[in-house]
Amino acid sequence: MTIEILTLKVLNDNYAYLLIDKTTDQAAVIDPGSAGPVIKALNNKNLNLSHILLTHHHYDHSGGVRELKKLYPESKIAIHEDDAAHLPTKCDHKLADGDLITFANVAIKIIHLPCHTRGHVAFQVGEALFTGDTLFNAGCGKFFEGTATEMLSNLQRLKTLPNITRIYCGHEYTVENLEYAHQADPDNPEISNRLDASRIAQATNSPLVPSTLSLELQTNPFLRLNDEQLQQQLKTDNELDTLTSLYKIYYGTTP
Numbered sequence: 001m002t003i004e005i006l007t008l009k010v011l012n013d014n015y016a017y018l019l020i021d022k023t024t025d026q027a028a029v030i031d032p033g034s035a036g037p038v039i040k041a042l043n044n045k046n047l048n049l050s051h052i053l054l055t056h057h058h059y060d061h062s063g064g065v066r067e068l069k070k071l072y073p074e075s076k077i078a079i080h081e082d083d084a085a086h087l088p089t090k091c092d093h094k095l096a097d098g099d100l101i102t103f104a105n106v107a108i109k110i111i112h113l114p115c116h117t118r119g120h121v122a123f124q125v126g127e128a129l130f131t132g133d134t135l136f137n138a139g140c141g142k143f144f145e146g147t148a149t150e151m152l153s154n155l156q157r158l159k160t161l162p163n164i165t166r167i168y169c170g171h172e173y174t175v176e177n178l179e180y181a182h183q184a185d186p187d188n189p190e191i192s193n194r195l196d197a198s199r200i201a202q203a204t205n206s207p208l209v210p211s212t213l214s215l216e217l218q219t220n221p222f223l224r225l226n227d228e229q230l231q232q233q234l235k236t237d238n239e240l241d242t243l244t245s246l247y248k249i250y251y252g253t254t255p
C-alpha cells in the first residue's frame with residue numbers, strides 16, 4: 001500500500017485525516033470539520049482532492065465539506081445513506097455496510113456502526129481504521145441516535161479486527177478518557193501507565209493518534225466489558241450493564 005496518512009488538527013479538538021497517494025498526488029480527506037487546515041495541507045503538498053469521506057453527519061466532522069467541494073468540484077462526497085439527509089450539501093456516494101470505495105488502488109471498506117448517529121461508519125484502509133465518534137482513545141462516543149445494545153454490538157464487531165489495527169479517532173480526548181477509565185478500573189496498571197505516558201505526550205505535543213487495537217483492548221474499558229475486575233468494580237455481571245455504568249462515569253447520564 002502506497003498511502004500516507006496525515007493527521008490534521010481542526011476546530012477545538014477534532015481530527016481530520018488526509019490519505020495521500022504519492023504516485024498520483026491525489027488525496028482523500030476524512031471528516032473535514034473545517035476546510036482551512038485541509039486546504040492548507042493540500043496546497044503545501046500540491047495535492048488534488050478526489051474524495052471527501054464522512055464518518056457521520058455532525059458539523060464538527062463535516063463543516064468544511066461545502067467549501068472543499070467548491071474548490072475541488074471533481075471530489076466525491078461519501079456518507080452513509082442514513083446520515084446523508086442531514087448534510088447541507090448533496091452527496092455523491094451513499095454508503096452502506098460492506099461497501100468498498102477505491103482510492104489509489106486501495107479498497108476502503110465501510111463498516112456501519114449505528115448509534116452515535118444512525119449512519120455512523122468507520123473506514124477501514126488496510127491496517128488503519130478511522131473510527132469517528134464511535135471509538136475514541138480509551139473511550140466511546142455518545143449514544144445520540146441509538147441504544148446501548150447497538151453500541152455493544154458495534155464494540156463487539158470492532159474487537160474482532162486484527163490487533164495490529166491502527167485506530168485513528170475523531171477527537172483528542174485521550175487524557176480525560178483515561179482519567180475516567182482509571183476511575184472505573186483503578187487497579188488496572190495498563191490504564192495508569194497509559195495515563196502517565198499520555199500526559200507526557202500531551203505536554204510535549206507528541207501525537208496521541210493513532211492508537212492500536214491491542215492497546216485499546218488493554219486500556220479502553222469499553223472494549224473490556226466482560227473483564228472480571230472491571231465488572232467487580234462496577235458491581236455488574238454482564239456486558240450491557242457494564243457499558244451502561246461506564247457511560248454514567250464518562251458522561252454523567254444514563255444512555
Ligand code: ZN
Nearest residue numbers: 056058116133
Ligand atoms: Zn459526532
Ligand code: FE
Nearest residue numbers: 058060133170
Ligand atoms: Fe464529533
